[in-house]
Structure formats: structure tokens, C-alpha cells
Amino acid sequence: MSYAWFLRISAMRKALALILVFALSCFLLLPLFTLLIWAFADQWTFPSLLPQQVGLRWWQWVFHNGDLGNAIKLSFEFAPIVTIASAAICLPAAYAFSRFRFPLRRPLFVSLLAINAFPKIGLYISVAALFYRLNLMDTFLGVVLVQLINTLVSMTWIPTAAFNSIAPELEEAAHDVGARGWRVFWRITFPLALPGIIVASILAFLASLDEAQGTLVVGTPSHITMPVIMYTLVSNYPQPVGAVFSILLSLPSLVLLISARRFLTAGYLAAGFRVK
Amino acid sequence: MAGLTLVDLTKRYGGATAVSNVSITLNDGELLSLLGPSGCGKTTTLRMIGGFITPDEGDILIDGQSIVRLPPERRPTAMVFQRYALWPHMTVYDNIAFGLQLRNKSREEIRKTVDDALVLTGLPGKEKRYPHQLSGGEAQRVALARALVLEPRILLLDEPLSNLDAQLRLRMRDEIRNIQQRVNITTVFVTHDQEEALAIADRIGVMNGGHLEQLASPDEIYTQPATLFVASFIGNMNLLPGSITDGAVQCGLLGFAIPQDARLSGSTREAIIAVRPEELVLDGHGPYHGQVTQSINLGDHKLLVVDAGEQLVRVAVAREDAVPRGTAVNFSARRYHVYEDGVLRGTAVSNDTA
């Protein structure tokens, strides 16, 4: 197969493509790169291309600051709890969507998408209004609930696609050799759907870890997570503090991304976005 | 080893009947091939025996005991799926051993049983492989081994050869038959390939539209097709529609005498003569004549297409016979069948040209 027609016109196209890709990389990467430099800059003033003084002073500062330490601790409490809660709520539903036939199956499945059709900040403000009445404002449970909102769709859709991709004969063959319901599920169905479930769990974990808006609205003042404290850092502290903290906050994403790249490239991500 | 009995098995989907009143009795160690076009109900029948589909009516008995209410995991049947259904996350060894582990056998016992099965199916040395590392033929063998280690009383095979290329298909076909006879296991083999069925089966059940058209030995299926469908489905057959007049069926210019023992219902004046190309012979004194319009070389023999006035008739001749297009020929029929209302009413065999 050849896509040469796209490039055939002239070498100009190739040059153009090179320039565009370069511009794209600059646009996407340089802002992150800027933060990386700032994180190790003790002194950096315009118009010097590189910092005048390099050091780890601000890293020490960040690690010794109690508020920031608490935020890190809190973030890593929320993320696993939200991931597990989301999995407990959504995985049985994903299995049912894939393996059971019941009335309204298709409309229910699609209607989950309505969650993403809400302007988020408006939703959080409304949720906050409800939480005031239920005394859920600024509580651990309240923050978990508001963070769950962003995990429901991917935690249902991606595992459903994973369950769907398991040929029913594989389960039938297990029944045939004598395995019953739960055994078939744990020995055959679950391991085969695991890559999709892992991808969904990673996305839920990151969604919780990175969630700022809902947590800000529902969790202040005593539930300040890493991304929420960033709002303060950005405006009230010298650049290196925010930069160091940005790197700390991005590290989990990076680690998860690298350790799970095998699954992420296997098309599960795209499966979660396939709307038809 | 066991006998299998299907009693009036029926399955409907909505308004459509997928399988209708199928009754079959299978003896110990017998290999039955369910043969028919896609959608004829053969796979549905097989899946009902395996327990994956619940019949609406009828009963399934193994050694006289009804199993129709048991789920697949409690039936003494083992299935080889069309696409093998090997568990991709398990090695060959684990695929075969899974059913044994469920039965709480000791490690050594499992090891030995699996090893025996690997030898039986010609797979030694492959136990650590994963399914995606296997060729089609190997995957097929693993599926067979997985089914056989549980010592099922009935083996079910769902188009097991349809995913293999032509060469391998022949080899695996003979191998399956060989293993089946060595283990002496009662087997139901679903296929849409008549050649496969004729080669491998003790008996063939030809199915069409959910009905069992004929249940007989391969020989009988070929030489005495009970219905017009079987006659048209199995092998090459000239089907000549005609009308009944004075003890003969007149098909265009060709007249066929109705045999003495034929049992015509007489309800209509319509009948169909079925005659295989190899039962038509070129014969200078033959009663029929026509003109050769085409000669098709099939390797081991040739088929002549003969224009006999209102009918085109295919006549088989030997490979070395050269009959150019346009040649006028006379021919006669050694053996033909008379069908009325789609059912075989009589067979004529003439001795003079033997």
C-alpha cells in the first residue's frame, strides 16, 4: 500500500511536513521543557538563554514544606481509592454490557456519555450546591465522589470493549472441559480482559491524581491535593517551586505510561473512544 | 465410549425453526458426519449435544441416560471448536491440563495424561508454546488433545478442518479419523464439505433447512440419495425435470423408463430424473443423442457437456478420450433415479451396458 499521492507533488511537501512537525513538537514540548529548566534554576533572568545559577535549592524547599508534603500524601490516598471504587462500580457493569442481554442495554450504554456532555465546572458548582445540603462539602467522601465523575465513562467503556473482544467460544470451551461460572470468569474471561482493565485503571488513577477543578470546588479548604495546591504555587511562589512540583506531579503519569505502554499501544485507548 | 441418541430434537429462533425433529441413534465408536450447506442446522444440532444451546423440544441420551438438562460442564461430551478456541493466555500444556486440574488430579497424573495426549496428537515438545506461536495444524491438534484428555464419551467436532489450507486439510482429516479409531470414541463431525464427510464418516446425516434429509452410510448416500436435495448436494448429478407418460419419464427429448419396483404416488405428473455423469456412457447404440458443446478437463477424467435438444447433460469420459466440440454422440444411462415430490421413488439399473 502506498500513500505516496499525499507527498508526490514535490519535495516541498516533505520540507513543509518537516517544518510542521518541528513546530508541533515545539508547541507541545517546549512549555514542558521550560518547566524542566525552571526546576533546576536558582537564578534565571531575561534575556539569558540558560539559568545563571543551577541548583537543587528549591527541591529541598519543596520537600521540607509541610503543606506540599500533605498535598502529595493526600493525592496518593485519593488516587488508589478512587480507582478501586471506580473499578468496583463499573467493572461488573462493563461485564454485563458485554455478556448479558437486557432491555435498554444499548441506550444505557450510550447515555453514560452524557457525563462528558456536561460543562464540567458548571457541574461541580451544582454538585457543590447539593453537597452543602448533604454535608459532604470538604469531606474525604465528597472529594472521592466528585473525582469518580471523571472515571465512569472510561472505566465502563474500555473494559466493555475488552470483554467484547473475547470470543464466546473461549468461555464455552472452558465450560466444555468442566469449569463453572466463577471459575470460567477468573481463569479465562478476566485474564483475557485484563489489558483493557489495566488501561482503564491507569486512566482512572491519573484522572484522580490530576483532577483539580472538582476537588478545588468541593474539597477546599482542608482537602488540598497536588493539582489544587498548584493553583496557589503558580500565583504566589517563585517559578522554581511550581516547576519542581510540576515534575513531581507528572512523575506518576510518566512511570505508569512507560510501564503500561505495551497495553496502551494495543488499541484499547482508541477502543474507549470509538463511539459507533 | 458410548451410544448417543437424539430424539425429535427441535430448536426455534423466533419464528424460524433452526432444527426440526432430528432423531439419530449412534452406536459405540461410530463417527457420524453431519453434512449440509451453511444454515442447515448442523452446527445448532452439535451445539445442542454439547449443551451450549438448549433445545425447545426433544431429548438427548448418552447410553440411555438423558443429559438434555445438564449444563455443558457436566456433560460427558468434549468439543473441538471451529476456530479451536485455545486460551491465548495459556501454554499448550496448560490448555490441555486445564480440565484435568479442575478435576483435582495429582500433578503427576496430569503430567502423564497430558504427555500421552501430546504423543497421541503428534505434538511432543510443543507444550511450552503459546497458541499464537502455533501453526493452524498444531492449533488443531492441541484442540483435539484438550478434548481427548478428559476421556469424554462423545467427541464433537465443529468444522475442524475449515481453517486449514487444502494440503493440510487432507492430512488432518486422515489423522483425526486415525485417532478417533484408535481411541474408539463415538464422534459427531460437522462439515459442509461432502468430500470430507464421505472420506471420514461411518455414517452421514445430510441436513437441509433444519431437517435431517438422510442418515446412511457414505456409500448409500452416494448411490441411493433418498431425497432430491441429497441427490443435488452430494457429488455431480444431472437433474432432468420431466413429465410422467406411459411408464416413462419424458425429459425433453430424453425418455427414461420407470423401473418396475418404483413406488410413485401418482399425485402429480411431474418427476425428476437424476443421473450421475459417470452413469452416462457414450454408446453408438445408445437411445439418446446430442452434440458436444464443451469439454471440461478435470484431471483424472473429463466432463462433456452435451446438448440433447432441450437439455444440457454432463457425461463423464476417460481422460484420454478426445471428443471435440461439435461432435454428435449417442449415449445411454446405466443407472438413474426417479424423484417425485422431492423423494426417491425408484432406481433403474440396466445390465446390458455393464
Added chain:
Amino acid sequence: MQVVAPVPSRSWRHALTGLLLVSPPFLLMLFLIVAPTVQAILYSTGQVPTDNIVFQSDIDLVSSATPTLVVYQRLLSSPYVQADLAMTFQVTIASVVLVLVVGYILALYVRFSTGLLPSIVRVLYLIPMFIPVVIASYGLIEFFVANGFLQTILAQFGIQNMPSPIYTPWGIVLGQVWTGIPFAVLLLGSGLDGVPQELIEAAQDVGASFGRILWRIVTPQVVTPLLIVGTFTFIGVLGSYTVPYLIGPNAPQMLGVAMTAYNGSYQRPQPAVAMAVLTFLIATVAGAIYVWGTSRTERTAA
């Protein structure tokens, strides 16, 4: 192995189990989406529950036995809110257009080119998906801000006094494009994957130019994904807070920033909730356009 739809199970017990298993996410949806929305509509139309101090605390509370639009009238007649609304629309529409254009170009490039460069792009465009929006915004600020890294680089080439988009509406658009690229390219890419290669080859065969193939053959096949990306980007920008709060100007503000300020700093929950309901209404209109658009393309396709 080819995938076959699971065998349907007909028994009502199966149906009941299925419904039971799918109910948790929907109960949660009922609690976290439906209930807040209903309450927001009631509260903003003057139906104030008496059991809550925070609701009662609004300094300029509108309370009425029958539904009233007073809160909305006051809100929409305020010149500040009018300016906020206008900017919200401008930023949202500019972001949607840019995300669609950039996303479509990237998706086309990734789909129809081979070699090293597109495979780099394939990794590159996913990056924003794994960067928290707060960090992305901060990075964009430090890069594009006056005397930031970009101006530093440009200064090396003697280019100076370039205006910075940071703390202007264009900065918000920049941030929305940065964060919106992965979703747009993923979705448009999966749409383009569905365009049969034969269609394109057949068109090439009769001598159609690249532009013509793109416009007449490829684009009509991805109208639905384009509409989805457009709608969801629209709703996403409308409901965004972090990017406009950090990168945008102090006044006028985008609606998301304004309503958060009303809810928090100004202690005015009622107008805040009313603004939230306004964004819901705007999103509903966008959703309706999307549904109308997809049903229209499906009709013309049929």
C-alpha cells in the same frame, strides 16, 4: 481470531442480573449528575430549600414560591456578566475551530503518511493526555509569558517586543488547543481508519487531485467524528476552569472562572448556580446541533 457477538441469552433472570450489574454507575450518575442539575435549576429559579444555611446565606437571595427568572434577569443585565459571556463565546468558538483544524491536519498526516516523521507525531500528540491541565497551563505561561522562554529564544535572534498571549483571551485558546489535541486526533484518526483504502485509490485512479480527494472522498466519511470532536471540544472549553483561570485575563473572565468566584470568594451561590445552569443550556444547544448534524449525515448517507 474474528470476533463474534456473544450469544444472546433469553431468560429474564439473565436480563434482571444484567440490569442489576449495570445499575451502580447509573445510580452514581443519578446522584452526581441528575440530582445536582435538578437542584441547580430549582435553586436558580428561586425554589430555595429552607434546610440549608449556605443556600440561605446568599446576600441577594431570590426566594419565591413559584419559579422565577429574576436571578437570570439580574445576571444577564449585568454588563460584567455580559462581557464574560461574550468572551466565553469568542474563546470557545476560536478554540473549537483551531482544535478541529489542527486535529484534522494531524489525523490526516498520521493516517496517510508513512515513515519516521508520522510515527514521531503518533507519540507526540498523545503527550498532553498525560499531563495534568494545571501543569500544562503553568508550562504554557512560563513559555509564552512576557520575558518567558519563547521571548528569550527569540531575543537570541534579535527579535524583541513580541506581544505575549498570556493573560489575554488568546492565551486561553492556546491552552485549549494544547489540551484538546489528543482527543481530537484520536477520534478523527479512528474515523479516518474507517475510510476504505479502495475509495481513495479509486479516486486516484480517475486522476483526482489531493485536495479533491480530501474534500470529496475523505471528509464526507468523517463528518460524524468531526461533529463529535467539535461538540465535545465546545462543551469542554465551556466547562473549563483551570486554563482560563491561570492563563486568562482578570476581566472579563470566562464563565467557568466567574461562577467559581461567585460561588467561593463572593459568597453568592445562587448566581453561581444560575451561571452553571446557563452553561448546561448552551451545552444542550450544542448537543442538539450535534444530534441534528449526525442524523442529517446519516440520512444523506442512506
